[in-house]
Amino acid sequence: MQHYHYIFTGSGLSALMTVYEMILSEKFNEKTILLIDENPKKTNDRTWCFWDNSTLFDEIISKKWNTALFADAEIQRNLNLKPYQYKMVRGLGFYKMVFELISNQNNIHFTNQKVLDFQELGSHCVVKTSEQSYTCNKIINSIYNPELVKLQSKYPLLQQHFIGWFIKSKEPVFNPETATFMDFSVEQRGNTRFMYVLPTSLTEALLEYTLFSKDLLAKKEYESEIENYIQNLGITDYEIIEKEQGNIPMTSYKFWKHNSKNVINIGSVGGWTKASTGYTFKNTTKKSKELVTFLSNETDFTKFHKTDKFWFYDLLFLDVLYRRNDLGSKVFTALFQKGNPTLIFKFLDEETSFWEDLQVIWKCPKTLFVRALFERFFKF
Helix, strand or coil: CEEEEEEEECCCHHHHHHHHHHHHHCCCCCCCEEEECCCCCCCCCCEEEEEECCCCCHHHEEEEECEEEEECCCCEEEEECCCCEEEEEEHHHHHHHHHHHHHCCCCEEEECCCEEEEEEECCEEEEEECCCEEEEEEEEECCCCCHHHHCCCCCCEEEEEEEEEEEEECCCCCCCCEEEEEECCCCCCCCEEEEEEEECCCCEEEEEEEEEECCCCCHHHHHHHHHHHHHHCCCCCEEEEEEEEEEEEEECCCHHHHCCCCEEECHHHHCCCCCCCCCCHHHHHHHHHHHHHHHHHCCCHHHCCCCCHHHHHHHHHHHHHHHCHHHHHHHHHHHHCCCCHHHHHHHHCCCCCHHHHHHHHCCCCHHHHHHHHHHHHCCC
């Protein structure tokens, strides 16, 4: 069996971002690295967005917005994002950038195979694919196993699930300078439901019908809601350029408990997704840098993760949404109606002081969160 220093099982965002950081560090040039995935990453299968006040990945940013709209059935608020900008990265642009960099490295290889199993055997690991087996020193896994969360009840599990259409309309109805961050004016039906709109021109936009809830919907229900929203915008003639869909786990489950000395879980299966929002890209840039720094100095993956106050904040938030999913729009409205957007985004980026935390938390419905806090203490 062929042997590598590192094998990445799965080559999604977290794996590719980590490999990208390994290359930039120049500390792994003598290490052999293999990425294994059944998906060759040659299509635009997803779109990532994040807020940022730097030039992070500007070379592949496809669109930026300086303002964002928050709305529900009663209010609309235009959010001035400065000093942040809301940025969009199309999946294919990211894949091309990273794989082009990988192609220039003699020590890094990609194979298009399905991972069937992997295990740690003392001082080394074995990865079995649909075609062959490999051995390695370390496994960096990003293949999500939903059963890890479903088989427990201590930590709630919600899904951020959506279907999106990128459309081109005959009528110039969109404002390309403003992204619609959350529009809760759609019928809630006992859940947390909103439209997310990313306009790229007067006639083009990505529209996603999104839920934070326990259960998925039939495909037709998502698409019917998108059709209704398009009609309400005054669009009578349009074509669908692309479609995308996703299902992102929202949970504070302690995935890192499953790390071992030589196997680490990253991405969604490593708890890298921001549990309270489902945002992944910005968090992954931070976690991948931390992991590469760790790999330069440590060998035991059980020492990698550290729990902080933001993990607990997310846990309480999910407790509230899990128990009262019908009140999600009210929670977000309380936060964004009068809150300072710059401070909120800083808080969601996990960069605030405790005093700043309180300024954000104080905007939330107090009764819901005090009850969640009280109930959570009895679960620890």
